[in-house]
Amino acid sequence: MTPVTRSGIVLGCAALAAGVLTAVPVQADPPPDPVSGLVGQVLGHGQKDGGRHQRTTNERGHTGARDGVLRRGCHDYPYRYVVAVRSNDWTLETFLDDRTGDTVASGAFAADSDPKKARRTFRFCRYSTYAGKFKIRAKLTWYNDAGEHVAWFEPTYFRLRRP
Template sequence: MRHRGPGQVYRGVVSLALLGGLLAGGSDPLGGLLGLLGGGSTTPAATVQPSGQLSMGNQVLRKGCSAYSYGYSITVPPGDDWDLETFLTDKHGTSQGSDVILSGADPTTGTKHMTLCRPSSPAGTFTLHGTLYTSDGVDPTTTTVLAPVTVKLAKPHHHKKHHHKHHAKKRR
């Protein structure tokens, strides 16, 4: 009987693990090897799917250019880079404002502000849209469209001035 050295035994274990993974119909023969050598499961942890939501309440469209607040909350896989692009469109679908929220600069939940100018943004119904982009640096970028939110930006309510007839006293 011929004595085998440690390198030959290791190659034999690797070959058996690879062959076992292929014969079992596994798509990841190396995973079978790692499971065998590490003694643990090779089943990947549950993956987090990118998702999110936007919120914005009805507001009054103020004179000039003003900031209008909206909320966001997203869930992304740990370690992924991400950005959330938001757009506020009018009833015709024309973008009236936009914002970008970035990983590394912004939290995954928060409140942001979008600037709108009343002369170019007529009062009425608007829709807040959001698109979330995530990347793990290896696979293609994932695009997730968030559910749109419809809001009303109303004209300021001005109290009508009541003109009272004043009986002016005649001065002599």
């Protein structure tokens, strides 16, 4: 290694460290938990907004489905959702993942046209779907005087077996 290369690496590392250590947070509010900010991000705790508006929780609602049979052809498979926010301005996105992690179906609901509690269906086909354990993920976005809020429901699981 030549002295020029060695000094270039040292200067690059120093510049990187200076940039990381002097970075100014985008949000001026104090973090809600002690492991936020740079340390929390490195360790995987908290979100980019300090964890204030994005949490994985059941307090904002939930989803669910019963175990069943993965029938031949394309069919509707029922599930339910409950939205538990005080706002009348919300949207809910649901995603159905199969056992391989692929999203095989989804749904979208809004306060303007859908109730806060309902039974709906995912439609998918057996020829492109594996039997086994399925996961329902749901993302709720709602708005109030404080602005936009986002919450991911705890995932729920159900099984579909071959006949």
